[in-house]
Amino acid sequence: MKEIMKIDGLSTVFFTDEGKVRAVDDISFRVREGETVCIVGESGCGKSVTAMSIMGLVEEPGGKVSGGSIDFLGEDLLRLDKNSLRAIRGHEIAMIFQEPMSSLNPVIKIGEQIMEPLIVHQKMKKKAARQRAVELISQVGISRAEQIADSYPHELSGGMLQRIMIAIAISCSPKLLIADEPTTALDVTIQAQILDMLREFKESSGMSMMLITHDLGVVAEMADYVIVMYSGKIVEEGEVVQLFQNPKHPYTRGLLKSKPVMGQRQDELYSIPGQVPNPLELASSCYFHDRCEHCMPVCRTRHPGLKEVGGGQKAACWLYEEAEVHV
Amino acid sequence: MAADSKLTKLQRPQAKLQKSSLFRQSLRKLMHNKLAVSGFGVVVFMFVLCFIGPFFSPYTDNKINMAMMNKAPNLTHWLGTDALGRDILTRVMQAGRISLTVGLASMVLSVLLGALLGAIAGYYRGLADQIIMRVADLLMTIPGLPLLFIFGALLSEWKIPTDYRMYIVMLMLSIVNWPGLARMVRGQMLSLREREFMQAAVVLGLRDRRKLFGHLLPNIVPLLIVMATLNIGGAILSESVLSFFGLGVMPPTPTWGNMIDAANNMIDFQDHPWLWIPPGLSIFATVIAINIFGDGLRDVLDPKQKR
Numbered sequence: 001m002k003e004i005m006k007i008d009g010l011s012t013v014f015f016t017d018e019g020k021v022r023a024v025d026d027i028s029f030r031v032r033e034g035e036t037v038c039i040v041g042e043s044g045c046g047k048s049v050t051a052m053s054i055m056g057l058v059e060e061p062g063g064k065v066s067g068g069s070i071d072f073l074g075e076d077l078l079r080l081d082k083n084s085l086r087a088i089r090g091h092e093i094a095m096i097f098q099e100p101m102s103s104l105n106p107v108i109k110i111g112e113q114i115m116e117p118l119i120v121h122q123k124m125k126k127k128a129a130r131q132r133a134v135e136l137i138s139q140v141g142i143s144r145a146e147q148i149a150d151s152y153p154h155e156l157s158g159g160m161l162q163r164i165m166i167a168i169a170i171s172c173s174p175k176l177l178i179a180d181e182p183t184t185a186l187d188v189t190i191q192a193q194i195l196d197m198l199r200e201f202k203e204s205s206g207m208s209m210m211l212i213t214h215d216l217g218v219v220a221e222m223a224d225y226v227i228v229m230y231s232g233k234i235v236e237e238g239e240v241v242q243l244f245q246n247p248k249h250p251y252t253r254g255l256l257k258s259k260p261v262m263g264q265r266q267d268e269l270y271s272i273p274g275q276v277p278n279p280l281e282l283a284s285s286c287y288f289h290d291r292c293e294h295c296m297p298v299c300r301t302r303h304p305g306l307k308e309v310g311g312g313q314k315a316a317c318w319l320y321e322e323a324e325v326h327v
Numbered sequence: 328m329a330a331d332s333k334l335t336k337l338q339r340p341q342a343k344l345q346k347s348s349l350f351r352q353s354l355r356k357l358m359h360n361k362l363a364v365s366g367f368g369v370v371v372f373m374f375v376l377c378f379i380g381p382f383f384s385p386y387t388d389n390k391i392n393m394a395m396m397n398k399a400p401n402l403t404h405w406l407g408t409d410a411l412g413r414d415i416l417t418r419v420m421q422a423g424r425i426s427l428t429v430g431l432a433s434m435v436l437s438v439l440l441g442a443l444l445g446a447i448a449g450y451y452r453g454l455a456d457q458i459i460m461r462v463a464d465l466l467m468t469i470p471g472l473p474l475l476f477i478f479g480a481l482l483s484e485w486k487i488p489t490d491y492r493m494y495i496v497m498l499m500l501s502i503v504n505w506p507g508l509a510r511m512v513r514g515q516m517l518s519l520r521e522r523e524f525m526q527a528a529v530v531l532g533l534r535d536r537r538k539l540f541g542h543l544l545p546n547i548v549p550l551l552i553v554m555a556t557l558n559i560g561g562a563i564l565s566e567s568v569l570s571f572f573g574l575g576v577m578p579p580t581p582t583w584g585n586m587i588d589a590a591n592n593m594i595d596f597q598d599h600p601w602l603w604i605p606p607g608l609s610i611f612a613t614v615i616a617i618n619i620f621g622d623g624l625r626d627v628l629d630p631k632q633k634r
Contacts (some may be wrong), residue, residue: 090532
């Protein structure tokens, strides 16, 4: 399969009063044509910052992408000039945000907000764009499309607004759709509908998707390939079935163990002890060592690299580098 | 298809009923505010009086008539005549045209200037912000009235033709008024540009111009309407002050300000009160009415700004 996007050694830092924070630290992965890549991890592990870095939303002086490359169809997004970047955003890469309520401009009619990328990127005339916008609204499963096009965001519910966001995102048939926790702000029944819709569009248009989530249920349902992030680093990645059946990294195992299993009563759900380390105080150890059940001396002193562990799976853990552990 | 169109036709009246735009909502709320409505009524009355009234007056030619000097109000001259025998009522109406026009035009100009410069400063920040806001600060550190006096004195010094002075007064007033507006707009922009929907706009690949004027400015339109309304009153007052001191619009072109100039000497002030009471009352009523209306507007459009 053809590669759509290849990220190589991406690092993003933020500058705070207390010092430099490495939100994303030297990560590499690829998204292939028609593939859904899920990035999972708990809050603050750098999932969203990865997406923001790709879209160029990390702005100085607050922070910056400090290294690496984002190769999108042969062009490095980090080195493109403003105009070429603008032509790619919204046209070939689209993004859906977590909060549909605040991602639409409150004073502009829904229809006009859908028309905008059509007019800008597809050079459509106003009338044609309007017609296409109404089509898109009914395509994302909203009835009374004409009427909805003339209403303002505050008149719609969260689920409907997320559908509108999807309509805007798919309006220019992008090659890559980045969805940053698209269902987190929605209730469970709507979540399933939204995910179904995303999958349907993905399958019918053949676009690739990068889905960011902390919900393993969503991963199981949507992903082809899973990337587990922890503290700005990739700790494990692999095909979805492989990874769910045979998680290698203790963190991934912990995550999977802390999911409730249907039909099984448990007194207390498993939880990984401890907390995410403060990104300001990251030492040269494995970032997970103080929460890990298998912590070894080497874990406290050196950071493990991402290594092939069989079955196309990769993990960053000293457990799988026996030779070096005994040194 | 036929069934489809029938359905939409059936739904149409219902859709009309549901329609509640921000504009309509605000209008309804405004209608409940009696004070604001009466303020608006007075403003409309003044406009109608000044712009249509003169057509019904037989004295619009402003002929000097020595036989009719300083006559008290009577049946032929309802508000009396001035020192040159001209009808006061007609002159008040004609002066109103100028005063209201100056007020409106300078408001439009300062809102345009203020909104544009404030938006640019708040959106781009950095150097553009520094330059624009420091100029604004500079203008704001000098009290407005002395600045206007200096401008006015310069105009007299350069012997600007009186016909042009009206336009230059408009310009002067907007130069004094835009910094306050720009600050307000900039503040709003600084907070709006960080909102999530602006990130969404970046991600859509929109141009700066589109983001600025298509997405950001519509968000501050209510604020601008309120500021603009309150601004008209201030502009009318400043124009009157300038003209009163003979530094604004020059006679024989009448404005409310230079008509009150008649109150400048003791004899006219005491013996011919019809010379200065009508224009004085006009200024008073208009400015108060505009401010009351503007306050009402603010309560409706910008609830956060309540005093």
